[in-house]
Amino acid sequence: MTSYSVPSSIDNPLAGFSINYTLTGEQRGSIGAGIATIEFYLSDTPSGSNQVYLLATKYVLLSGSGQFGPFYPPSGTLTATLSQADMEPAAVALLENIVTGCQPQSWYILAYVVKTGSLTSASSTLGGWRQPDHFFTAGALSPSAIQPGGTTNLSFTLYRNCPGYYPSSVGVYLADANFQLLSYIGGVSTPGGSGVSTLQPTGITVSPYIPVGTYYIVLIADDDGVVPEVNENNNVTALMLNITSSAQPGLGHDEARLETDVPLSGAPASLVRGLAPGASDAYLHER
DSSP, X not given: OOEEEOOSEXXXXXXXXXXXXXXXSOBOOSTTTTEEEEEEEEESSTTOOSOEEEEEEEEEXXXXXXXXXXXXXXXXXEEEEEOGGGSOHXXXXXXXXXXXXXXXXEEEXXXXXXXXXXXXXXXXXXXXXXOOOEEEEEEEEESSEEOTTOEEEEEEEEXXXXXXXXXXXEEEEEEETTOOEEEEEEEEEEOSSSEEEEEEEEEEEEOTTOOSEEEEEEEEETTTOOSOOSOGGGOEEEEEEEEOOOSSTTTTOSOEEOBOOOOXXXXXXXXXXXXXXXXXXXXXXXX
C-alpha cells in the first residue's frame, strides 16, 4: 500500500465506515493471482502484536494478461466499506462494549495484504462521550389493592445506559389519581456505574387513616438531580394502587404494572422540592 487512511474518529463503528487506500506493485502466479486479498483488523497496537480482531476481508480484482501475469492493481484511490456484517463475532462484541461504554477509546485499524504480507496501520478514536440516561424497564406492585393500614410489595428494574460520576437514588412517592404528588415514601440508592439496578419486592405500608380511593406509587429516577442526563424526561414511572374498604381487596387486583405515560404537572425536581413537609401516608420498609 502506498497510502492508507481511516476516519480519525468513528462514533459508532458498528454503523459502518470507509477506508481509503492505494495499491502498487504486481502479483504473479497461477490460481488466484489475479485477485488481491486484503484483511482489515482492529488492534490495540500498530503491529497487531496484542489484541487482534478481524473486521473484514475484501478482494480487489487485478488487471493483466496470460495465465501467470503479471497482474496489477487499479490506479487511484480505492475504498473499502466495512459493516457489522463483515466483522467476526469477537470484533462485534468488542465494538459494542466500546460504544456502550460512552467514552472514546484509541485503537488501530490494520490492513494486511495476504499475498505480499504487507501490513499497514492507522489510529482511530472509537466511540464517544455520552451523558448517562436513566429509565425504568420493569416494575410491579403486588397486590395492587389493599385496605388502609395494609402492605403492598414494590419491585422495579432501572437501567442506566452510560456511567455517571455520582450515585443517585430512586424516589418513591405517593400521588393521587391525577398524579399530584402527596408525600415522600422513601428512597432506593442506585450506584454511579452503568447497567441495571433492581429493587426486589419490598413492602410499602400505608397509613390506617388514608382515605379510600385510587392512588399511584410514583417512581422518580435521580430524584435528587445529581446526575446530568441526556434525557431528563424519561425518569418517571408509576403504578396504580387502590385503597379499598373491601374485606378481600386483592381479588382481581393481583399486581399493578408500570405506567410510563405519567402526566406530572411540572418538572419532577421542582415537584419534589414543592412537597409540603410532614409525615407521609406510607413508608417503605428497609431492605
